[in-house]
Amino acid sequence: MECEMCGHRCSIQEGGYGRCRMYTCKNGEISERFPDLYLALWPGAIETIPFLHYTPGGRYLLLSTIGCNLSCEGCVSYVLAKNQDLLTDALIHAEPTDVLRMARDNACIGAVFCLNEPTVSLETVARVARELHAAGLSMGCASNGCMSEKALDVLLDHMDFITIGLKGLSDQAYQINGAPCNAEQVFQTLKTIHSRNIHLEVAAVCKTSDMEEIVTIAQRILEISADIPLLVMRFIPFHGADTALEPSAIAAEDLISACRKYLPFVYLFNTPSTRYLNTYCPNCNELLVERSFNGPMGARFSGRYAQVCPSCTSSIPIRGEWFSQFYQEPRFRGGYRTPVALDMVYSILKAVSISDEATMGMVLTKLLSNDYLEQLQTRLQTPKGYIEFLQVLQQWSGSLSFEPVIRFLSGRVQIIERYSNVPNKPRVLSVLSHPLLPSYPDKMENTLIALAGGDVLNYDLGYDEKSSERFTWDAFQKLKPDILVVSGPGHLTHQDFVDLCMREDLTAPAIEENNIFMVPGTHLSAGPSWILTLESIANYLHPDIFDFNLEYEKAVLLKTLPGLE
Ligand code: SF4
Incomplete structure (x- = not known):
């Protein structure tokens, strides 16, 4: 029988299914494979x-x-x-x-x-x-x-x-x-x-x-x-x-x-x-x-x-x-956040070389059940929470493939944690692609800055996702950050960001002394590469203490993720 729903016009045998795998042929008629069954x-x-x-x-x-x-x-x-x-x-x-x-x-x-x-x-x-x-x-x-x-x-x-x-x-x-x-x-x-x-x-x-x-x-x-x-x-x-x-x-x-x-x-x-x-x-x-x-x-x-x-x-x-x-x-609900979470977990499973469909399906199903997804975003905002999340995936999948990456992440975090309480912490404001867009306090980038020995100004701003007001020029001017850490999408260059500061007529020691740290685009907080972000921020904030060789660190991280495409 031919499915007439779209131009693919799939020819479907009895019990088979078409290209989208959503229609079958049953008793000589085309019908839905999963009627009244929803993911969202x-x-x-x-x-x-x-x-x-x-x-x-x-x-x-x-x-x-x-x-x-x-x-x-x-x-x-x-x-x-x-x-x-x-x-x-x-x-x-x-x-x-x-x-x-x-x-x-x-x-x-x-x-x-x-x-x-x-x-x-x-x-x-x-x-x-x-x-x-x-x-x-x-x-x-x-x-x-x-x-x-x-x-x-x-x-x-x-x-x-x-x-x-x-x-x-x-x-x-x-x-x-x-x-x-x-x-x-x-x-x-x-x-x-x-x-x-x-x-x-x-x-x-x-x-x-x-x-x-x-x-x-x-x-x-x-x-x-x-x-x-x-x-x-x-x-x-x-x-x-x-x-x-x-x-x-x-x-x-x-x-x-x-x-x-x-x-x-x-x-x-x-x-x-x-x-x-x-x-x-x-x-x-x-x-x-x-x-x-x-x-x-x-x-x-x-x-x-x-x-x-x-x-x-x-x-x-x-x-x-x-x-x-x-x-x-709730986080990871609404719009396209759930597909993004599914994609992230799917990618991590593949990265540690788990690719059999039964295991992947079981892990993704567990992720979608028991309201786990609603807690996930909070967990992913700290290194400890992220590592615990990998341990949960390890438990669900019944595979030891997560061990090397868990060991690497835990070891590096422990090294940096030893110096979290250094005296003379620089005052750091982290922003999302724009000087007047501070990261919300509970975001991973702030946790990383604090861990690397920075005094995170975002914690005391009272500016979070429930805030209806925009962060203003006046509010920025009062903060006087020593360092600006810039993350987020947008391929912004260092010069683009300086131009934005000039356009907004902003002044601060961080701008005058050019203490602006651009988080490299590949260090995304949703994947394990946040560890490279942490190491690079530690190098930047305290060059007297930290000197991570980021190329070497990246190579070691990649070794723990043999299935990464
Ligand atoms: S089975 Fe799916 S892909 Fe094929 S014609 Fe029908 S709707 Fe289109």
Whole structure:
């Protein structure tokens, strides 16, 4: 039998399955392999999916199944989209009535199918939408737009709001990602969605290889409607993708400026310091809606907004009710944080050479159960917690492969810990890609600075993820840090950061004496390479005590991770 859900048109034998592994042939008919089975079933703010022009601040039940009909490079949902058979034991059965009950129990105003492609679970999605609509709740989804006309009809009959993620403008961009469609077909889908008065937002990834294409995408969206927001995702090389494809934050912001000359509502994601998540009046440039960075592909609505410009009385095309109380999900919940956590654990297992599917599936299933995921982010913010996490993975997997890396990390931490209480600690402020964006106090970088003998100013700022105010120029000026430690995504160079300090007119001993330490991009706190960050910070803060040979240390670390690609 042929599956008609997307252009792959898989021919499926009785009991077999198609390319996405989500449809089978049963009694001569194509049917879902995992009907009413979900991986994600938890509440989240709509900006974390993300949607920026629909019910701002609204809380929705986030739904996902597993699987996808595409194979995109650097996919943020790689494990749940392309290694879905590892996760089948973690799926939760929920009838549409159960989903409705969960939405109500969590004070949600609707549900959104996200994280993976709705086309691969279309009947499940449609059944839930019917149940929610009958109860007066709304339903939306995020999709790649690569589906058959028949599947699109079913989807549009059930959706109130949709984000379509574009893969590019060329047919080649779609071919590379294994798509069963081309760019023109997806643009036709955008027109169809808009013509049916369903709320539409469009997302596109910007890579260094095709920055200009984003401007053309903005122009083409303008041909459909100037009211459609374009959400530009600055490429982050998830899952071992080429790091050279990641544009700098500054280049990405320049790109958004160029796009806004054509299309008024273009936004930049994956860029902590950016103001390009805000909505400005297209007529007089007054700030109307304030938002900030909130994890991969996510934004955070500050609750401050004006739907009608106070200066020129223009209104902005944002649909639905506004919610000023922002919902903050537990860490590693909401938006794409869970797929990122799955990807991280999958990568660690592979790095220590655990690759048999049964063990991997068992570990990932345990990770998703017992609320472990909600504690994980906290654990990962200290070396001790990280090492304990590896010990938990070792226990779950029943493998001793973690021993060498655990021994290496523990030994190096012990060496540095001996000097944590040195006198004359320098006053250190750690920031995320921008001088006015301090790291939250509970972040790994602050723990590492304290361990390496720094006086961490971030601990006393009273500035964390619940803070609704921006960190200000005045607050920075009062701190007078001796040293600035700069981490975070964005390929920021030392000179870029100095330029940012100049642009903001900031002064501090750290800036005047050029005591600015840029954490190398490869030392990411989510992987075991945080140990190299710790050693490099120790070298920088106390060169009289520490002299780690970082090349040698990296080689030793890599030896403990023989499966690292
Ligand atoms: S949805 Fe597409 S990829 Fe999946 S089985 Fe059907 S035709 Fe194949």
